[in-house]
Amino acid sequence: MDVTPKPGVPYRGLTDTWLKKHTLIYTGATRHPFILAIRDGTVDISAFKRWLSQDYIFVRAFVPFVASLVVKAWKKSDDSHGDVEVILSGLAALNDEIDWFKKQASKWGVDLSVVAPQKPTQDYCRFLENLTSPEVDYTVAMTAYWTIEAVYQESFAHCLGEGSKTPPELKEVCQRWGNDGFGNYCSALRSIADRRLLKATDDEVSKAEVTFLRVLEYEVEFWNMSRGIPGY
Numbered sequence: 001m002d003v004t005p006k007p008g009v010p011y012r013g014l015t016d017t018w019l020k021k022h023t024l025i026y027t028g029a030t031r032h033p034f035i036l037a038i039r040d041g042t043v044d045i046s047a048f049k050r051w052l053s054q055d056y057i058f059v060r061a062f063v064p065f066v067a068s069l070v071v072k073a074w075k076k077s078d079d080s081h082g083d084v085e086v087i088l089s090g091l092a093a094l095n096d097e098i099d100w101f102k103k104q105a106s107k108w109g110v111d112l113s114v115v116a117p118q119k120p121t122q123d124y125c126r127f128l129e130n131l132t133s134p135e136v137d138y139t140v141a142m143t144a145y146w147t148i149e150a151v152y153q154e155s156f157a158h159c160l161g162e163g164s165k166t167p168p169e170l171k172e173v174c175q176r177w178g179n180d181g182f183g184n185y186c187s188a189l190r191s192i193a194d195r196r197l198l199k200a201t202d203d204e205v206s207k208a209e210v211t212f213l214r215v216l217e218y219e220v221e222f223w224n225m226s227r228g229i230p231g232y
């Protein structure tokens with residue numbers, strides 16, 4: 001696909017094009033009523049606990065997905081770009097994240113040992129597992145990784161922004177993903193995705209865009225489930 005930058009025009013990457021093209025669903029994922037309820041201080045604590053328990057299950061499934069990305073990056077990327085190191089740092093952080101979820105569950109009285117995955121969680125985890133296949137291109141999997149992390153970063157950063165009324169007891173949760181450091185990490189992932197997309201074939205770009213949209217759909221479904229919407 002010809003996405004060569006034109007003289008005098010700064011290249012913003014395909015991810016920028018997609019974010020503009022699919023603004024509605026991206027906003028639906030990052031400004032979901034569940035997130036807005038946290039931001040304005042009206043979130044139902046039972047909904048929060050449901051999200052906490054289901055996201056713990058998701059994160060455990062997220063580990064092998066990110067691990068598979070390390071392998072794809074090792075095989076497909078140029079060492080000079082440092083893709084492996086960037087992804088590996090994210091993988092290492094997941095150990096602390098799992099421990100964080102356990103501590104939060106204890107704090108909120110959630111027994112993780114008896115929590116069963118609900119259908120949206122099962123579907124999302126199955127999607128991640130499919131992305132670990134060696135047949136899935138690195139560019140496609142990288143697009144998914146960036147999108148997953150970016151949705152959380154932007155969502156929880158919004159809960160910390162000016163005018164927010166996020167309850168004090170939930171600010172630690174929002175800081176987990178809404179902090180500037182994680183925002184910088186997401187920017188690094190986006191840069192990798194854009195660099196890969198720049199050299200990708202039309203078929204790879206098409207598959208990556210579909211994957212971008214599927215992640216957003218799964219995120220919306222996950223938030224819906226957390227709110228306890230009937231059917232989820």
